[in-house]
Amino acid sequence: xxxxxxxxxxxxxxxxxxxxxxxxxxxxxxxxxxxxxxxxxxxxxxxxxxxxxxxxxxxxxxxxxxxxxxxxxxxxxxxxxxxxxxxxxxxxxxxxxxxxxxxxxxxxxxxxxxxxxxx
Amino acid sequence: xxxxxxxxxxxxxxxxxxxxxxxxxxxxxxxxxxxxxxxxxxxxxxxxxxxxxxxxxxxxxxxxxxxxxxxxxxxxxxxxxxxxxxxxxxxxxxxxxxxxxxxxxxxx
Numbered sequence: 001x002x003x004x005x006x007x008x009x010x011x012x013x014x015x016x017x018x019x020x021x022x023x024x025x026x027x028x029x030x031x032x033x034x035x036x037x038x039x040x041x042x043x044x045x046x047x048x049x050x051x052x053x054x055x056x057x058x059x060x061x062x063x064x065x066x067x068x069x070x071x072x073x074x075x076x077x078x079x080x081x082x083x084x085x086x087x088x089x090x091x092x093x094x095x096x097x098x099x100x101x102x103x104x105x106x107x108x109x110x111x112x113x114x115x116x117x118x119x
Numbered sequence: 120x121x122x123x124x125x126x127x128x129x130x131x132x133x134x135x136x137x138x139x140x141x142x143x144x145x146x147x148x149x150x151x152x153x154x155x156x157x158x159x160x161x162x163x164x165x166x167x168x169x170x171x172x173x174x175x176x177x178x179x180x181x182x183x184x185x186x187x188x189x190x191x192x193x194x195x196x197x198x199x200x201x202x203x204x205x206x207x208x209x210x211x212x213x214x215x216x217x218x219x220x221x222x223x224x225x226x227x
Contacts, residue, residue, distance in 0.1 A: 035216065037162075045154070045162065045205050047216035059214045062120075095161055102150045102168060104209030104216050109161040 002026040002108050004096050009113030012086055022079040022096030022110055030054070030074035033099030035106055036081050038092035038115075048094070049081065050103060064090075086117045121210040123219035130225045131196045139222045141189040141206030149208040151189040153182060156221075157202045165204075166191060196226050 008020040022034070036048040049060045049070040058070050069082040079096050093114050097106035124142040131137035141151065151169050154162040164173050166182035169189065179194040193200055206219040 037216075044203075044221040045156075045207075045218045047218060050216065061215065100167075102152075102209060104150060104152055104207055105164075105167050106152070106154075106162075106207075107164055107167070107173065109163070111161050 002098075004098065004108060004110035006094060006096055006110045006113035009094065009115045011116045011118060013119050014087060014117055016086055017082070017084045018086060018115060019083070020081040020094055020096075020113060020115070022081075024077045024079065024098075027098075027108075029072075029077040033103065034070075034072065034079045035097045035099055036068075036070060036079075037095045037097055037106070037109075038090075039095070039112075040089070040092045043092075046092070050099065051079070053099075083115070086115075088117050091115060091117045120213055120215070121208070121217050123206055123208065123217055125204075125206060125219040125222045127220070128223045128225065130227055131193070132227050133198065134195055137193040137196050137200070137224055137226075139191040139193075139204050139206075139224065141191070141219050142187055143189070143208065143217075144187060146189050146208065147184050147186045149184075149210075151182070151184050152207045153191045154205045154207065155200075155202045156205065162205065193224070196224075198226050200224060201226050 005023045051070045071080045093112040095112045098108040100107040153166040156162040169184040170182045181192045
């Protein structure tokens, strides 16, 4: 069964850092690109970042570029999102999703992990 | 940057056909994907690459894409179809994923 499970969310003060993880199972993780997508409370979906299957290519939304870093460890079947200099507007549910074929094609999603940035 | 425009809300009578549009400049040249999200749940893909249904998605869901508008069509709408629907594309010129703002579907 294909599954993505996010973890690492929590309450953090503005300016601090947090690292999210996404554990993959049920498929060959090293063969697929992966995305992070977030959703602020009561808002729509916002793409955050994508990483190619081998980690060779990464792209970021303008709102997080320079503050967030997407990475992966294919030996551990795990995707990461390192977030620094967190702001109140980064408060959201963060989802990881599998990339299938077309870079925009997200065929499997995790249930999400909640990040709250507040003093 | 590339933008996708969706209506905030669409209402449909039970058993009738709902159409949710997604507007974008020359969107017909891009692959459009559609996601359904119910409250408190993760998004689920309902249409990929304009008009393809993933396994497990009812045939009542269909999609089209031409020129400046992509459309998600839900036939014989059911109460269980009530959700937020998002269109999405990959904008190769900026190497960004772009989501539409989302449409809330209400079945009356």
